[in-house]
């Protein structure tokens with residue numbers, strides 16, 4: 001069986017049709033989903049009948065599954081790798097990021113199942129960090145290729161605190177967890193071979209090794225560059241959608257513009273030792 005792949009955006013995004021969740025998923029189907037994901041960076045498919053076991057099976061195809069590094073989300077008792085992201089429990093996010101880039105090895109792939117979707121709004125927006133890198137001038141690529149930046153979980157709370165939300169204590173607690181890591185600004189995707197920008201405004205605190213005025217100017221320039229609409233794709237959820245994205249190619253933004261409830265089940269895939277053996281990533 002071959003899946004139907006429909007491109008949804010110019011640079012990223014595709015819709016897959018033809019997965020039959022009433023039967024066991026074959027390895028050929030899993031391979032087709034993976035090939036589409038790496039080609040299009042973000043893929044969705046209708047999956048109203050998908051079971052939690054099939055959700056886990058699809059995610060495991062990409063690597064080892066994560067138990068969330070922070071304590072933001074309730075964990076579904078029946079499947080400990082599935083975290084429940086529920087707007088009624090206060091789980092809303094409205095900033096550009098790739099997940100948990102403050103870790104030495106952030107998650108590779110996200111696999112989300114839309115269980116309750118609001119009537120309007122609540123989209124997930126994406127931008128391709130690979131397309132953004134490609135579009136930089138050759139001189140800018142030379143300038144940033146050897147730079148590193150510190151990513152810090154506490155930065156998320158600092159941004160809220162600076163905006164007037166009383167998060168000073170939460171920021172201190174986040175910092176005390178030591179969840180920070182230095183990453184190269186540019187990495188090469190181990191599957192596709194494409195280079196991509198790792199920096200994001202939620203977790204990236206500063207570029208190392210430069211005077212602060214130079215570092216802040218370069219970081220601001222790259223963040224502004226990432227905003228260009230031609231690097232973007234926005235997924236409007238249908239109830240039952242399965243949505244996968246490649247964390248090494250794209251950044252995401254959960255648009256907090258909806259009324260009513262939005263509940264999705266999330267599985268994050270960590271680095272697979274088998275797939276990435278021998279590849280230097282830090």
Ligand SMILES: [Fe+2]
Nearest residue numbers: 097098099252
């Ligand atoms: Fe996220």
